[in-house]
Amino acid sequence: MTPSGACKSMRQPYADFLKGIRIVDFSRALAGPSCTRLMADLGAEVIKVEPPTGDQTRTFAYQRNGRSGYFIQQNLGKHGLSIDLRKEAGKALALELISIADVVVESFRPGVMARLSLDYPRLRHVNPSVVLCSISAFGQYGPYADRRGGDYNIQALSGMMSLNGHPDGPPMWTGNAYSDTTTGLHAFGATMAALYRRLQTGIGEHIDVALLDCSLWHQELSFQQYLLSEGKMLQLRAGSGRTDNAPVNVYKGRDGHMVLAAMSESAWKTLCEAMEFPMLVTDSRFSSKALRIQNVAALDHVIERWICTFPSVDDAIERLLSRGLVCGRVRTIPEIAADLNTDAREMLVEVPDPAFDKPLRVMNSPMRFSASSAYPRGHAPLLGESAASIPTQLLGYTSREVLQLLGEGVLTVEERAAPQVMKELEAGERGPGQ
Template sequence: MSAPAPLAGMRVVDYSHFLAGPYLSRCLAGMGADVIKVERPTGGDAGRHHPYFVGDQSGFFLQQNMGKRGICVDVKKPAGMEFVRELVSEADVFVENYRPGALARLGLGYHALARLNPRLVYCSLSAYGHTGPRSAKAGFGLIAEAMSGAMAQLGIPGEPPPLLRIPIADMYAGIHGVAAVCAALLRRATSGKGQHIDLALYDCMVSMHDYAIQCFTLSGGAVLPQQVGYDLPDSTVYGVFPAKDGYLVVAAQVDDAWRRLARLIGGEELAADTRFHTAAGRNAHREEALRRVKEWTSAQASVTACIAALEAIDVPCAPVQRIDEMLADPQITARGMMIEQEHPTLGPIRLPNLPFHFSNYRPEPMRVAPGLGEHNAEIAAELGYSSTEIAAMTREGVLYQAEPAQSEQAKAAQGGTS
């Protein structure tokens, strides 16, 4: 029998939108927390309007908000603000990612909510954090990626840096938020008090550097990492190589791996060439080493043939997979990295899973992301509101629930029977 979820019994108020905050709270939901997503009438989270769309449903929103319950409340109405305060008074965690100061002006800042609930762990995510000369500026993950020095190292020398096409800054800040929230909850268990967590996307991107900053600071500014294209000049051979039908990556920067690779691609003559026997030597003769590897990969029948030959001599390598190839990978299936859910209007949908695996806890199937205001009545009742009060709040626009959308299949079926 599975043990209780790691965060079972924790209630999280998700007052965030778009990505970093919703990803953080989705992770908490995946660990068993009761996450209540709070949205505004009538558009809700901006993520609802972000592609990819199936009908009028956003896959972006469905992925980042699965496992949560949802309410839609107008906090500009006194009754709406009181509703949210009631919700927070019983919560363990509050997550927000608005510009610093915005929620304080609304009456939902940390100090106001901590007076209401001293045990509250309040996690703020923003572009630049709540202190410093840039703190009031708006920003997205793209801004942090550009500012951090990471983007300047991407791509071909002399060409504009490319976009990563995955939201590194948002997701990295979100997972740092998960760690910080869990640490604050652990501390609360002994202190009895919550605290404010201030996370900046910019800070998170700077903290991710594992090499470039040291190069610059420890060299006294003499070494400034630049764009390097398809490999790492200080880690030869470590990069992307062409084959007849695609690309693969090879990681033979370690001495023993290089010797095995050299013997494969150039026989005993190359394996015995002392110029390449050390990392410094390979880096000094980088162009020749890369040329020899490229000539070999390009001469093979396919990426698959390259991989088979390299794996046979224990040289780390992998194909550069497209999304369809990754989804067909049996490793992804074995690790349960795709979830199939039954959406009320779309039918079966497949979305990425979270990467957590616990030895004594089997996650329950995660609920589909909530419709706008879907759980208003349910959560209001849990807070002690009567059915009469709930009906009045709905009628007065304090609580808002969007009409459930119909799938194209359902509309077609109705059209065929009318």
Template sequence: MTSALSGVRVLEIAHYIAGPQCCQILADHGAEVVKVEPPDGEMGRRAQPVHDGESLYFAANNRTKRSIALDLRSEPGKAVLHDLIGWADVLVTNYANGVPDKLGFGFDEVHRINPRTVVVHVTGFGRTGPYSSWVAYDGIIQAMSGLADMTGEPDGAPTIAGPFVADNITGMQAAMAAMLGLLARERTGRGQLIDVGMLDSMFPLLAHHVSVAAAGIDEPRRWGSSLPTNYSGLYPTADGWVYLAPITPKMWESFSARLGHPEWAERERAEAGWRVREREQIDAEVVAWTRARGKADVVAVLQADGVVCGPVQSVADLVSDPQVRERGIAVRLPLRDGKHATVPGPALRLTGTPAREPQRPPQLGEHTDEVLRQLGYSPERIESLRRATGGAS
């Protein structure tokens, strides 16, 4: 079976995470992605962590692509770029505002060459506004988006999430933008510029907290691992931690009975919100119960009772989790010289047009000749470009 985006041609001029992750999602689902890199490679190739000489950072964001090395400041490089734009259905970049125009792939130039190309431009703060010239990294966006301020213990400092949340969510939004642009092109026959800001991409995560703050009802604040409106949270066990969420009346009744306190269910029925108001008293009993058991035992017992719960897992735990193995979420990705790396695989399961088998990340410029031949370049012209200073390599 073909994948959903088979036949779609994507030109990636991007680095680090947000742009490459967007294009990796498209590649997973069948798009032909050509990654344009400077002669010394995009910066993600040198990013830590590096294992056995391979950047795992790069591997996690660049599978199933082809690489062409071009000096976009040179005339030969610009000529090849123009031909690639003529070939592309989608162009994705996360270079800073102004850089695409300087290097010859700004929106106006792209649409002069190919009016059907959908251009997805990812930046920290979008193409307009007082911060549009600011450079942003993941931590900056987490800090400015409200996420850090709402994360952590109530009496603790704001906390940046461990994973690169802003980068990866922006990559997902950009992938959706590319597909929406392609759908719109089916109706209009023309591509368009899609302005994707990292701060914009994070804003929807705040959901009702935005409404609360805008209405002046309350200032969203750090709650640690507990919900301020219901009974849930992290609890220690004999060998780790579990997250418990006996939120519905039926779950609370089962939970109360399991802990030997059926009166808790009665109190909650009589006084809605009692368990939240008396959380400190209840927590003392719950912690005594969980600490006397292993986390697997706690989860097994409460799941059998119909109570929502789960173990706190490290990333290493998750990689070996039977659910992850069964679903194939972790992919063993081939690298060069017979090496492999385990990376997150495609998250979506399309039953009629499944994601394709992942291919190793490309070596720098590995497909330059192949891509040029596809564009119709003769062997003589390819050799001439190779010899030209600043040409294709």
């Protein structure tokens, strides 16, 4: 099975580190698909299995030409198969795929795979060395295992929302589904570890990754402060600042906002020199970290007034960067998309898409290597677009058998993909050279 279309304007060769690895991906929404997207970008053959109605993110905004940017982002370079797993023939087809797979990824609630007769013992029966990665909100066991969950309630239950927002305001969502994407990264790493172990031992594995666990892991500062202090130190909401250090904040200039962090004593002294306020080093309000934290409002006022002496925050940033300080403009998405560094790092690349007459600009994976790079291997699949190629090329089905599965509703193909699927099936019926 080959990728659906090459990434455009590549500056390095594909990083084919996972070439030859086959993934059967039952996951939906974001956590699982983001995990398998990373695998696809490293050369793995990812077969995305969807229900007849498709992954729910196919309907998410923003929509253009009937395509969802949300769905496209997480499913680039995957093959698409829509199987009705409620039907016995659908379950049988799924097991056949699993029998020739290296990895299976799923993100159902615990117990759903068992009800579909696709639980780990059954998978091991057809493929003893298979690696199953189960992604769920609360894990395969524990008092919350049966609850429904997603990024929004996980951010609340993990404490993430309690730390986000202003001191006098309500807890806030972070603005992106970080619980999902961080879980996808952990699932990716765990799967790579399981594949390495299988290489050594030949033994498969069942991986259990929970959004809540991953969200706790990513709050290392707040938890470690609390644990090490035996409950005496508790991080609280501080807006864009920090309760344990200063100056660290977002500052308003004449033409925008910027961030500045001068947390060490040496950085603080350098900042005072850069602002040409050497007297601040010995100012009784700011002469130690504890005093700077205590008088942070006054300190932030001094810094913001200094920034406003420049025509642009960029001028202040240039001054501070020349002294090696940590700072930067608060940028918008359009500014980032047009940034020279974004281009140099190839974080936005172009891929062809069957719904558009020109390549789409998409987000690239952030993995760069010494002589190669991760890139998308093609467009995000139309629903069921591989209904002919996967059963016939990988499983030995005849075109007539595939047509029967389509007629019985075991396989589904969206209207836009149907002509190509039928063309492939007709070519298969005629045979080579006919």
